[in-house]
Amino acid sequence: MTVNYVQRRFLTLVITLLFSISTQLLAADAGRVENFTLADYKGEKHALSDYKEAKAIVLMFIATRCPVSNAYNERMAALYEDYTQKGVAFVGINSNKTESVDEVKKHAAENGLLFPILKDENNVIADKLEASVTPEIYVLDTNFNVLYHGSIDDSRRPDQVKSNSLKKALDEILASEQVSEKETKAFGCTIKKV
């Protein structure tokens, strides 16, 4: 009887330990972003936690002067329009030290980018996420786990796109499915860091 009790306690301990390790491994594998707060080009502060109610959060590292990022302006605006209605939140982040807040504001207005664009002074968030090019995308769940990382699609020329990787990932998330392609390569201009 005593042995059984000890065995049971030991077994419980082992299971608890294994569960804890596996949870940590899964979290580490997927990658998780810590909550952060940045101001947009209007000076309004946005925390990642402000978007907890969204079905997914799309973080887009973008630029004002990068021709690759600019080639995606229309596609980003269209994605925002389509998927905001489906409960997805979009947040642009400008981490380029060479591009001022005023420039970001003007660029957004000129290109019809209606989602908030946050200014990442000293590229703190780009460094935390290890973002290195524009455009570069991170899709998070409401616990800020990274569900998708990489490009918007596979060509800066819209007529040559063969794989709409971001759109596909969002559709899978909205359908409560596993994201089939979690990682693609973002191609573009290097983020101009301090």
Add this chain to the structure above:
Amino acid sequence: MMLNRQALFFALYVAVYFIAACGNDKKNARIQSDSYNQIEKLDEKGFKELIENRQGKTLFLNVWATWCVPCAEEFPDLVRLKNAYKDKNIEFVGLSADYPDEIESKILPFIKKHNVNFEIYVKDVASDQAFINMVDPAWNGGLPATFLYDENGVKKEYILGKRDFSFFKERIEQALDII
């Protein structure tokens, strides 16, 4: 006499037309620019050959694009490097991430402007993803990017972002042992 001249012009016109047509048909056609350079389209097979067919020479491969500002800023130092190492065991190659249909409109004017003195290729692959994987799956896709290979085609160094003459000189000396 008049007839002979007309016939001569006609023959010349036909010859020029056929030479141009043959050039267009040829895969990976080299296009002769006014300056030093020729621009060749590079697909996965061609890239593999470039890396593997070293013929005893090390390779300095710079990946760039005409739209990339830091790439343009880096080019004068690359031209300087090529001059500094012209008698050494190292080949300098630039691989443009522009599109093959931009050779005439963008790439040739760029290499003329920067007096490029080494061979330039342009990517000829299906997608950005394919381009990154062709060059190096470890590359994050940012430009400019420079890769150093030894004489056996083994990658020795991957350098991301704009660098200067001194930085590259040091890396060539250390990674490729070329003084």
